[in-house]
Amino acid sequence: MSTSPGLRERKKARTRATIQREALKLFQRNGYAATSVEAIAAAAEVSPSTFFRYFPTKEDVVLSDFVDETTIERFVEAPPELSLTEALTYAVRTGIASLPEEDFELEHLRNRLIREVPELRRGLLAEMMRPMELLADGIGRRLGREVDDDVRMYAGAAIGALTLLEPSYHDVKDADPRALLDDIVERTKRLERILVLPDPD
Amino acid sequence: MSTSPGLRERKKARTRATIQREALKLFQRNGYAATSVEAIAAAAEVSPSTFFRYFPTKEDVVLSDFVDETTIERFVEAPPELSLTEALTYAVRTGIASLPEEDFELEHLRNRLIREVPELRRGLLAEMMRPMELLADGIGRRLGREVDDDVRMYAGAAIGALTLLEPSYHDVKDADPRALLDDIVERTKRLERILVLPDPD
DNA sequence: GTACAATCTGACAGTTACTATCAAAATAGA
DNA sequence: TCTATTTTGATAGTAACTGTCAGATTGTAC
Secondary structure, three states: OOOOOHHHHHHHHHHHHHHHHHHHHHHHHHOOOOOOHHHHHHHOOOOHHHHHHHOOOHHHHHHOOOOOHHHHHHHHHOOOOOOHHHHHHHHHHHHHHOOOHHHHHHHHHHHHHHHHOHHHHHHHHHHOHHHHHHHHHHHHHHHOOOOOHHHHHHHHHHHHHHHOOHHHHHHHOOOOHHHHHHHHHHHHHHHHHHEOOOOOO | OOOOOOHHHHHHHHHHHHHHHHHHHHHHHHOOOOOOHHHHHHHOOOOHHHHHHHOOOHHHHHHOOOOOHHHHHHHHHOOOOOOHHHHHHHHHHHHHHOOOHHHHHHHHHHHHHHHHOHHHHHHHHHHOHHHHHHHHHHHHHHHOOOOOHHHHHHHHHHHHHHHOOHHHHHHHOOOOHHHHHHHHHHHHHHHHHHEOOOOOO
């Protein structure tokens, strides 16, 4: 009761994971649009009602948890001698590296879907404001600084800059996932040359 | 035939404008979600089919043309002595200033809707990649420079930075539209302090 | 182990955005 | 006025999503 999150919680987590896994498999096989929620529910052996209890929309099966709080947490906790962009790189790298191999595969599949299905690309962008806000907050905490307009702009700029780089991924459809990771890291580093956070007034 | 765009074209433009205007009025009165496409079509005196011919989705009635090619055109054509961010400011300012009063009102209403309806906020963000790409291309043309990763990142950063500033608008719900415009200009200027576009390698 | 309370699930019915198709109407050009 | 092209409206259908409610499952107290 104190150590494990309780039977109920565990069962819920398992149901959620099952739905997500089965959905991704179906998407991969038949395509995103051609896979109905009903089919997903059937594959996961739950009712459609239950599907919507776990994921408010069909998109969310793919998009939820794409960038989460733990990444920002790692950003804030990164070695203090690192610059902002270095800390960001650090957070992304250690985050992905910490995934068990199995989750890493799913993550890779998810990325591919997001890249290839226009609808999901759109959805991802729509979710992007949350990471921006999280990062702005993270910067404030990391620097012990009030979250002013400059900080917000810096955060928005950082996420925005990374966003537009995605298209080049198209060329490397079936590349090694780890290579893609290096790619992200490489790009995050380049941010340093473009972005400057001025001191508060 | 050569001067005016032809009767057919004009009629289509008028139909489109009517749908948009009636839709915005209904949204304002009854709320976005509570206004069905059917109701909009009825108010504009067209069939639902026709509605979807002019606007692929309900969201698009509010979001389409939010940032268009002409803004980028003005950016490229801005006085050459202006810096990138100054040119951006110039483009935004002259763009809005050129609107007739009536369109300006609609624009204001549209902005309010986007700010207040979460669904539309989401949609706006989703459309944001297009402006990013347009701007990246514009920068390339303005500087006579190849559109490399640095340029793309810069463009993404610029749009991203402006995105996250929106929330503060919440405070000024019914402020003078012109004041809001000044606000945007002010913020674009601050971009200069944060963003640097390095020379090509 | 039993009884009760809280939560989770499934079944059902309904709304609405959106698609596809095709015949009727409006417009351009001769 | 006649014909070709484009635009429109009517109809039918799909699927995402919502709300409700009774039944099943789990946690808790005794």
